[in-house]
Amino acid sequence: MKKMLYLLMMSIGMLFMGSCQKDEVLDLPMDGKIKLAETSLPTGEQLSVFADKALQVGYQNLYFQVKKNGLAVKDQPLTFAPIMDMGSMAHGAPSGNLTYQSNLEAYQGFVVFTMPSGESGTWSLKVTYQGKEVEIPVDVTAAATGNTPVKTISGNDGKKYVLALVEPSKPKMGMNDLVLMVFLRENMFSFSPVEGLALGFHPEMTSMNHGSPNNVVPVSIGKGQYQGKVNFTMTGDWRLFFDLKLGENEIAKDIYLDLLF
Ligand SMILES: [Cu+2]
Structure with missing residues (x-):
């Protein structure tokens, strides 16, 4: 009888173990x-x-x-x-x-x-x-103090654009991947990715009035994304300046997004 009880406990235990493991696998992704x-x-x-x-x-x-x-x-x-x-x-x-x-x-x-x-x-x-x-x-909270990861601007062509920083999502000292997205605001509910812009780009550390070398100006990689590199030579408050050109038309100059880390 004792042995029966023991076996029963064992099998119940294994049942639980089995289900735990299954949950772990399901939750992992x-x-x-x-x-x-x-x-x-x-x-x-x-x-x-x-x-x-x-x-x-x-x-x-x-x-x-x-x-x-x-x-x-x-x-x-x-x-x-x-x-x-x-x-x-x-x-x-x-x-x-x-x-x-x-x-x-x-x-x-x-x-x-x-x-x-x-x-x-x-x-x-x-x-x-x-x-x-x-x-x-x-619920959407404000960006951390000193950070401006998105901006809506009026272009010289009379259109509204939204600029958003995708990378660096976790900025660090040294070279960082830089990905910017640009959208055209067609109306209050419709935003389309803008491809084929020629960008200008340079970072500045506003509080210390210096830039950094070896930055790579982002280029269009499709779907409204522009990929480059930004070099943060120190931690602190960095301002990322962008110029937007479409063909020969300058849409905007010195639009900036801020990072503080
Ligand atoms: Cu609103």
Whole structure:
């Protein structure tokens, strides 16, 4: 009888061990990311939204995981749009189409938050899945003091552009990857990536009035992205200056984004 009990305990223990291990494997893909929301879709599936970190003004990656009976869904049409409700008006923000990442078991996209949540307005993500919509409220805090990761400018051509810093997301002393995104604001809800700009670029340390050598001016790599290198010779307050040219037309000069680290 004792032996029976022992065996029973053992098998129960193994059952738990088994389920723990299974959970670990399932959770691994989103390791290090934070869950912003979890909700049931009108179609019955479970939707979880993840980000690399708590949402702030600027460029942010988002991950949308849809599960049906515990299994990730990967071949259904899923879109999303960021909306800020400001009471008397509403507006969107630049965002990117979702692509399924099998290693994450999630659809990955991005959004460029142009302002923080607060008294003036609240952000939500409008997710459309199989033609049905859900609205997920999200909280967006201001960028850390001394950082300006996004800016909306009026070009010399009379059009509005949004500039957003994608990299360096974790600036360090020395050479850093530099990725800038440029969007044309077609209207308050529509932002299209601008390709083929010729950029000018140089960094300055504002408090000490010096620049740095060996920077690489970002060049267009498609989808509104411009890739180069920035050399931070010391930590502190850096101002990144950009000029924008389209063909022979200068759209903007000395537009700056700030980093403090
Ligand atoms: Cu707003």
